[in-house]
Amino acid sequence: MAVYILSEGSGPGSLVPPHLTRIPISLLSPGINCTNKTVKGKVIHKGPLVRVEADDFILKTVIKEDDAMESVCSQKTSINIVIFGALAESFSHRVSTGDVVLLSGFTVGKSPTANKDKLHPCNLLLSGDDACVYVSKQKPPHPRSPLVSKRSSLISAEGSRMVKAPKYTYVRLDELKNESVVNVYGVVVFFKQPFKSRGTDYCSSLKITDQSEHKVGCTIFCERLEDHPKIFHTGDIVRMHRVKVKIYNNSLTLVNTSGFSVVTFHGTVGGAVEPRTSSKTFHFDEDDRRTVEELRSWAASQTLLPSVSAAVPLSAVQPSAYFDLTCQLLAKATVDTTCTLLRVWDGTRCPHPLLKVIVDPNVTEGPSSFSKQKESLIANVLVYDNHVEFARQLKPGAFLRIYNLRAILGSTKVPGLTCSQPVEVGHLAFHLHGGTSYGRGIRVLPENSPDVQEVKRVMEEFLQEQDDEFPELNDSELVWSTPPEFLDGEAVDCQTVKTCRHQLQPVTLSQVKQSDAGQVHHVRVQLRSYEPHRLHQALKLFCSRCTSIQDIPDDELVAAIFSEASKCSEAYSPPPWALSGHVDLAGDTSGAQQLSRSVHISTKLMTEGKTDQLIFLMGCTLEETCHLAATYQNIVPVSSSGGQLALLDLSVPFLFRGRKRYYGCKRCSEAALREPSTEGMQMIDEKIIAEALGVQLLQLVLLMKLELQDATDTLDVFLWKHAGHWVRGWVQPGQVTTPS
DNA sequence: GTTTAGGATTGG
DSSP: OEEEEEOTTOGGGTTSOTTOEEOOGGGOOTTOOOTTEEEEEEEEEEEEEEEEETTEEEEEEEEEOOSGGGGSTTSOOEEEEEEEHHHHHHHHHHOOTTOEEEEESEEEEEOTTHHHHOOOSEEEEEOSTTOEEEEEOOSOSSOOOSOOOOSOHHHHHHHHHHTTOOOOOOOOTTSOOTTOEEEEEEEEEEEEEEEEOSSSSEEEEEEEEOTTOOEEEEEEEESSGGGSOOOOSTTOEEEEEEEEEEEETTEEEEEEEEEEEEEEEOOOTTSOOOOBOSOSSOOOOHHHHHHHHHHHHHHHHOTTSOOSOOBOOGGGOOTTOEEEEEEEEEEEEEEETTEEEEEEEOSSOOSSOBOOOOOOGGGEESOSOOOHHHHTTOEEEEEETHHHHHHHTOOTTOEEEEEEEEEEETTSOOOGGGGGSOOOTTOEEEEEOSSOGGGOEEEEOOTTSHHHHHHHHHHHHHHHHHHHHOTTTOOGGGGOOOOOOEETTEEOOOOSOOOOOOOOOOBOHHHHHHSOTTOOOOBOEEEEEEEOSSGGGGEEEEOTTTOOEEEOOOHHHHHHHHHHHHHOOOOOOOOTTEEEEEEEOTTOTTOSOOOEEEEEEEHHHHHTTOGGGOEEEESOOHHHHHHHTTTOSOEEEEEEETTEEEEOOTTSOSEEETTEEEOBOTTTOOOOOOOOOOTTOSOOOHHHHHHHHTOOBOEEEEEEEEEEEOSSOEEEEEEETTHHHHHHHHOOTTOEEOOO
């Protein structure tokens, strides 16, 4: 996830990975496969940055496709974009109206405002790690100025458009001067994944070289793991800014200094120049691209450099050898305090029999059993000591590279839980020994990395073969990559097989349909389909009075209603029980003018000293309301209507409590502004406020629809409340299941 | 604005 600012003349194409293909905005429709797709357009509207939590943001923008592809003239070429999280914050700071952006890693939704704004019927949602914005600055925001701040790399990256960029110079590795602070490029010949130092930071150790053939060791200390070089292979290219040359043991070394930043590239000649960095913006121009490509081809010609990778698939593992393994984590189990078992596969079959490790399902995260076919491909990896802590953070489903793994013929005893089982002589076990020698460690690889793509391809081949050979298995666990989830603090079981304990005789679906309501049945059926496919879409609002279920209103819609209400400036008289005043919209540091909004509070609450426990807030946008929700425990948005104060339409939350929003049922509420009675109450909660306001409170529930079939009929089944949660974890379309 | 580590395997 990043906003990449591209420098002058490079156009938004130069950093964009080549596997991405652009689709015209007019062709976007819900349900379209957006994997590896991009959309390009000019920013014609940029909304405010909406803070939804301390560290979470939403921003809405509109882009218009304004190049040749517009020939489809009657089509909608302007589209709403909703950006979430840190990317929204970054976008807000880095992108201006008029810039041309290229977006990737988005999903397509239905635009709730299409009727109103007449824009594209869809909107694009950008969130998560895959979302990227490539920005091409179109106009200098200020006239040419010599006073460009050089405070940080971020500014100079932006500045690259304002002034002729304060161009970085890179020092060759044979020209390093002791005590100087330099920028360097190099090819990685050795590296260790970051490991915890005895001090406050993680430490990365690497060695790089360049055309000068000098090899220089580098030591990087950073507190945050993401700020470390993202090195996956020897042969990767790194660019480091602001490293200091020091002497250790008569050799020059490089150590990071303040303002340090690093970008890493894959080392394959001809491969995509895809930057890996935690820097939200960075300078990158044609010269940089050329440097990367020159280093790649130089390295390829050097026979003395370590082979590009020690990577070996399970199918080529030699007993006793050390190697790097790229694999997917399927399950893990704690063995003891110094040892954790990782169950992994890479889709290939190891020619040696693999050690079987029996572990207690209670200490296993992820499925505790797999199909026989798949089980035969799974390698048991025992990781020790310092790697245990890192393994703790791994989630089943993740793609990993394990460095300096050792294949050991199973004559050694497996520790902990497995000590009672007979030792399987001649079976291969895999050990990641303690320490960091030879770069020992584990790294999570991003899903889009070429290595992961390759492993996935091999896995899919295997799955296809299984499907052809044993179609009856239709092994659902094979597509599983959902870690166990939590609901109300309790872990939810994600097992592939559930055993029904009911004693009922199964009946057919046609028998179910013919029988009277209210009976309990037991059926054996096939799942034809289910919806929604995304768990968050299963979250609905439920009215316990009229038993209606509705969708949670889209934020765009909620924001629009707030915005309409905030423009209304009709005269009104506040209710007699209310005291009126103003609240400042703090936090707006742009400084121009301090905004304030009208608020009303209950006189009673005021006299009880509970002034900040409940406010009735007028004329605020959704963004402002969320902002104030950090300060005031309960906020009821109001507007003037017919000379009186009234609640907003119940399409929007009637109450904001911190991060939580509460909705009322339109059908069952008789909403009116009344003073809540809170005498003797310690805490004002949503129930008290809803009751006072005549609002029928809606509850959040999970709802899923399953379409079942057997030989006799089909049946739609609704699962709701907590039931909707587990079903997604273990049932896939096509699988036979036995609900009751 | 300090410190950390400073490649180099035998070990369950």
